[in-house]
Amino acid sequence: MEYKEAKEKFISTWGSLGSLWGINKAMAQIQALLFISTKPLSMEDIMEELKISRGNTSMNLRQLMDWGIVTKEIIPGERKEYFTTEKDVEELARVVAKERSRREIKPVVKILKDVSSINDDGTEKTKEFIKQTKALHELTETMDSMINKVVNQQQNWLTKSLLKLFK
Amino acid sequence: MEYKEAKEKFISTWGSLGSLWGINKAMAQIQALLFISTKPLSMEDIMEELKISRGNTSMNLRQLMDWGIVTKEIIPGERKEYFTTEKDVEELARVVAKERSRREIKPVVKILKDVSSINDDGTEKTKEFIKQTKALHELTETMDSMINKVVNQQQNWLTKSLLKLFK
DNA sequence: TGAAACTTTCAAAAAATATTGAAAGTTAAT
């Protein structure tokens, strides 16, 4: 396999994987492109490489910046804006996990807590509802706490310690 | 909050959360409904409660069965088919994690392995590509191995041991 | 075997989501 083919395969795979980490295709592809680039890229560069429109590029770059994964790079003497992504995979994983926890898991934990706290009127269906949503609440909270613990560790802790632990 | 309101809130929250665990809204809602039900439900029951069509119900029940989360229950003397879901949250988490690993993570790990194995022609861009995709391959493989390790543990191991470890 | 009771399939329709592109907005240099 040649560089060009491998690159295209990587970008498209990473793009379709977007759903797994909760972002859209273009967003994932832009990140993938920056991830393997040896230098910061301009909006033009990205549009050209991925064959997507200016508006699309602009909106998705903003979202990537909101996630904290991509940063603007100002190149002295240049008018254009350039972009780079976090190059360290573990830091990347940490940021993604943290954001998903904040955006998606925490709100759900809150709702599970609320709905599992309804008054027990003694009926079977209410008892079952409380029991099941409580169990879900506890599991979700445990998972979230795990994620956040991992996320707050030092560089390399993730691979080194966890791999030992689980292998 | 009354039972009815809590139930509706739970089902709709769980439904919109579907994306987090990689299934669609109707599928997640059917699972949620079965999860808090005190008895197996028929297709009619589900259609009625969730206000969705027969075809939709049938297709999504099949998918839930493919995932191994929902099972058909034959009630003696009844012509209709009834459905129940796995009621134990940890078993549920285990099944979901295992399926996602198999369906989504493993194929990606394979592609990452392939693309990171291209011939190093000595150019900077090829070197960067190999370095970055290798790092991603390793991380993804580590994560997947963790997930599978957790997934194969005994009942309760997840909550009891991991919580202690991370709290 | 016939027919009632039920489930599955799938083409068409609807809904949700992503993308475009051009106008409006911003910034920096002269």
Place this chain on the structure above:
DNA sequence: ATTAACTTTCAATATTTTTTGAAAGTTTCA
């Protein structure tokens, strides 16, 4: 203050995904 170089916004459009519903299929019982 003007203009050139660039970015952002957003209504319109395209694409993808989900849902519907009716016809076809299956099963069970008499």
